[in-house]
Amino acid sequence: MTNPLLADWDTPFGIAPFDRIQDDHFAPALEAALAEHRREIETIAANPEPASFANTIEALEAAGRTLDRVLGVFFTVAGADSTPEREALQREFSPRLAAHFSDISANRALFARIQAVWEAREALALTDEQARLLTLTHRGFVRAGAALEGEAEARMKAIKSRLAELGTAFAQNLLADERGWFMELDEADLEGLPDFVIDAARAAGREKGVDGPVITLARSLIVPFLQFSPRRDLRERAWRAWAARGANGGETDNRAIAAEILKLREERARLLGHDSFAAWKLETEMARTPDRVRDLLMAVWAPARARAEADAEVLAAMMREDGVNGPLEPWDWRYYAEKRRRAEHDLDEAALKPYLQLDRMIEAAFACANRLFGLEFRPLDIPLYHEDCRAWEVTRNGRHVAVFIGDWFARGSKRSGAWCSAMRSQAKFPEPQTPVVINVCNFAKGTPTLLSYDDARTLFHEFGHALHQMLSDVAYESMSGTSVARDFVELPSQLFEHWLEVPEVLEEFAIHYETGAAMPRAMLDKVLRAANFDQGFQTVEYVASALVDLAFHDGPAPADPMAKQAEVLAAIGMPNAIGMRHATPHFAHVFAGDGYSSGYYSYMWSEVMDADAFEAFKAAGSAFDPDAAAALEEHILSKGGSREAEELYVAFRGRMPGVDALLKGRGLLQAG
Incomplete structure (x- = not known):
């Protein structure tokens, strides 16, 4: 029978036919897709015609469509609905894919053609997007090691393959510990x-x-x-x-894996002529240098720690009143912070959650997208990869825009955390295609499912990423949607969180699941007043993780990452009663792949912008001001990576913001 991954998808909107796809389809589909991609690359590299933008750069952009489709399906189910078979396939696929793309970046004939187009760029009369694609393609090949030769070239290929194996092992070990x-x-x-x-x-x-x-x-x-x-x-x-x-000993222990990953990353950066992995990685980000990242984090660290230490004294006193002797410990903080919140803000999470039904919060996110951008959502009854998933067609003025899939419930087969991915991204070349976007979360399932305020914020955060994908309007898929600098990608998601705090949104959608009554205005006011409650704790646990990530990669790789982690925490004066948000053995952002390596600071870098960006709506007098929304879409959400991130933000706001906007947003200015 025909492999459904390789056949034409005669499904609504070209959605993957999940009801026909079996695990044993993935390996042969990958084999065929890799072979097809190799043929496409060889055709480009061996083209006897002189290198041009069309026959080299755009040809590369058009290649690998089948591979993208196969991998889009596979990595969706491998992350959100893992099985032992899929985990085995992932261990097999990861080094093969690394080797495949290493071969492409090491193809001398191909790079010679890219270089020829690059050198002739001034005479090509390219559009802005074409020029950007050429820049990103050339830069990507150089940063991947295309200019390396001999032993260095072979070593780079080996490093990439091994890093792929280690990242997969790290993620699967963590899932095994969480599941077990x-x-x-x-x-x-x-x-x-x-x-x-x-x-x-x-x-x-x-x-x-x-x-x-x-x-x-x-x-x-x-x-x-x-x-x-x-x-x-x-x-x-x-x-x-x-x-x-990730630190329980035995086969699932990640500490040795983390050490090897850091060593290989350093070697990779040095092969490419950089002093450290952080210097190499940050070169293409908004921050540019490790020093700029450190300056931001330390500017926030001091007031955050001061607030956390003051809070710790209050919580320790509450603990002593309960007759508990000894120091405040990490397992005490959330318990006494919750008691304090009830006492100081008269806000009880247990009383709040009945108003935060999952279905109503989904409706709230959709309603905000409708008021801001004119998007409408129609439920779809189509086969998906798990019974918990739900799908919608997204339209605007009757025109199809995207398919949105939500997968919100925790289960043993799903890796922890929350994320947004696209099984297909928006593009106009080589032919128009609309995105298929997925939000994945880990909410505790109930009847009905009730969310904490933090859960609701997570839902809005991931939907902000989804909007970045849905509203993308660029020519080339490789720069569409969230294909932007890592320290810019969190701006749309963190910005969208602000709409959860808009009173009229909560008044309409925060409805008690039993009585149908709207959240009382007094409770709503308490929610908004308590928005910055415990920000010292939250900021400290995050910044500590970001500083450890930076220290791992800015300089020689530590032989013992756990010792380095302890050294960094001691140097910054980490409060004893607060743990890192992500300690090294389960720091999947950094070790399950290269995505956030040297880049965990990105959330805070983006927060500097999102705190300032929402001020554009406040200044206009409404969170739903149509002109501000249109400007946000025009300059940021629709542009993907078609221009440098700083250019896009300045086009929206007229200048870059300072850190005070973030400190004010977190209520930390007075703690400095």
Whole structure:
């Protein structure tokens, strides 16, 4: 029978035919797609005609369509619905793909043609987008090692292959640790837990095949447990398991893998003529240099730590009032912070969650997209890769814009965290294509599913990424949507979070799941007043992780990453009662691939801009000001990577912002 991954997809909007795709289709489909891509590359490289923009640069852009399609499906299901078979395929595919793309970047005849077009660029009368594509193509080949020769070329290929293997192993080890641990609770252990936590724990128990409630390492379950359980012994047990992911010894331990990854990254950068991996990686980002990243992080660190230390004294006093002696520990912070929030803001997460139904928050995100950009969402009844997934057709003025897929529930087969990806990105060349965009989250499933305020913010964050994909309007797929500098990609997502805090949005969509009543205005006011509650803690745990990431890559690779992590935390005065948001053995952003390596700071770099960008709407007098929305779409959301990120932001706001906008947004200015 025909492999459905290689056949024409006669499906609505060209969606992958998930109901026909089996795991045993992936390997032969990859084999065929790689062979086709090699033929396409060889045809370009061996073209007897003089190199031109069309027969070299655009030909490269058009090549590999089948490979993109196969990988788009495979990596979607491998990340969101893993199986032992898919994990084995991923271990097999990763080094093969690394070798394939290394061969392309090392193809001398191909690079000679790219170089010829590059050298003739001034005489080619290229459009702005064509010139940008040429720049990105040439730069990408040079940074991949196309100019290397002999032993250096061979070594670069070996490094890339090994890094692909190690990144896959790191991610799978982390998933195994998260999937394998759970803590059974008896009825007495449920004391003090609100109903939504108990319901989620019982649902998790059913998934694990346990007759009773369990706490797993899914963030949407373990965090509320740490917030609400009065059982300090159980909180400590859960927190230690959460903190120990990837560092439990045995086959799933990630510490040696992290050390090898860092060593290979340093060697890779030095082969390309850079002093450090951070110097190489940041060269194409907005930050440009490690020093600029460090300056930003340290400008935020001092006021954040001051706030956190002041908060720690308050929480420790509360703990002593409970008769608990000894220092405040990481497994105590969320519990006492929640008690403090209830006392100071009269805001109880358990009372808030019934108003934050998942379905209503999805409607809220859609409604904001409609008011801002005119997008409309129509449910689709199509086969998807898991029964939990839902799909919508996205239109504007009756014209098809995109397909949006939401996969929101935690399960053992899904890696942790939340992300947005595109199975197909927007493009006009070689023919028009619309995007297929997926948001993946890990919310605890319920009947109905109720979100924390942080969960709701995550939903809006990922949908902001989705809007960046949906509203893309560029010629070339390689620069569409979220194909931008890493420290710019979080701007649209973090900016969209602000609409969750717009009172009229919460008034309309924060509806009690039992009574149907809107969130009382008094509660809404408390939610908004408490928006910056515990920002010292949240900022410290994030900045510490970003500083450790930077230290790993800015200079010689540490032989012992755990010792280096401890050294960095000691040097900055990390509060004892706060753990890093992502400690080294489970820092998937940095070690499961190169995406955020030397780049975890990106969220904060983007936050400097998003805090300032929302001011454009405030200055206009409405969060839904049509002119501000049109400018945001025109200058940022539609442009992808077709221009340098700083140019796009300045086109939108007229200048770059300073760090004060971020400190003000987090309520940290007075702590400095």
